Amino acid sequence: MEISPFFSRTERMLGPGLMKRLASTRVALFGTGGVGSWCAEALVRTGIGHLMLVDSDCVAPSNINRQSMATMQTLGRPKVEVLAERLRTINPEVELDVRRAVYEEATAASFHLEEFDYVLDAIDSLAEKAALIRHALSIPSVTLFASMGAALKMDPGQIKTGRFRKVEGDGLARALRTKFRKTGGIPARDFLCVWSAEQRANRGEERAEKPSADNPRDWNAKKARVNGTVMHATAMFGLVLASLVIRDCEEKYERSLS
Template identity: 50%
Template structure:
């Protein structure tokens, strides 16, 4: 193992670090949450990662998204992020897919090829489809609930989807799953916050919600931590919670 993981090995041990290097992760959505999750995973040793996002960097992304700078505006997010990840870990396998996960593209992804699926997308319909699809696969699903309109990082938590409280996005998803009569096939963990603030300013972007890096980043880091801790527990022979 390379020296860039020396501090990781000191904390996790060789076995867990090797397992982390072999873990395969796909992250859907690399915006304010997903971009930081991906960075944390690669810096922690994950060497097989697929990133999926259909968007290009725009000026409003600069306040919270890892790869968004004045020089990257207009470029595909996944391509900018891939280049950064390979600069961090040249031996990593980074599959950057400049596309959306939707009903039209779902068959392009075999989620059984991965150990973990990270859901950090915003579209209700696409998010529901991804959750259902991932819950039918052998991969472990981790999902981000709404990270906008929040300021207090101490309110960020992790729990099982049906136990999430105080999150409008989780509530909407549960209502839709029940209304459609097609609930996810198994339980899965979510990162969420029960804080909800009104938007204080004005925006030219229709339906835009205010959001800030110190919240979206912690959402992303917390998603990454779930994978890292799972692998660490497995290396020690412990059950996941």
């Protein structure tokens, strides 16, 4: 397999063997917003060859402050379609499976998670997030990485990675634990996540967008409240989430050589 010249700087650092492994790695990404869109871009720019994008939402004005594919020209279009177009301009050879859909227990089988090496959770709707995590952890061959709450964060220096069971001070992680306890208990299998204990409060007025006729199943419309965000924090969550995949691929590749 010949390494594309697009990845010459990456191949210089990682080596041809790991680049070939990245090209054959299959990743399923759920949620393509302020975290997921940057995660997707980082994965494609680093050489991941197969990526499924799942999101039901369309680009809204409030997305422009933090989502990689959100511009004045893409307003009203499905996020996954616009993001896929952007990713193909970066690497025309990347294999994309684009799903404008909501993950939920009733449709879980349609995503065929068992066919992927990694499942990435960048969903911020609690019920769907909990269902996805539980499903992914039930598949031994799948490695799950998840993002906790990126809203109301300002300092990228406080972003950490760690085991879900040891996360402290993250509101979404706390709500997720409560959800798990009410729906069968916290999964026995732990997983790595991206999180921050930074605590901030909203200072401005809430201007939540409502679901439209073209966008009735928006994940965001299910939120109890809408919190403020800044791109340099949400993007960093996404970049760190992508790094977990790359670093895990590297560890597995190095073990295969020993």
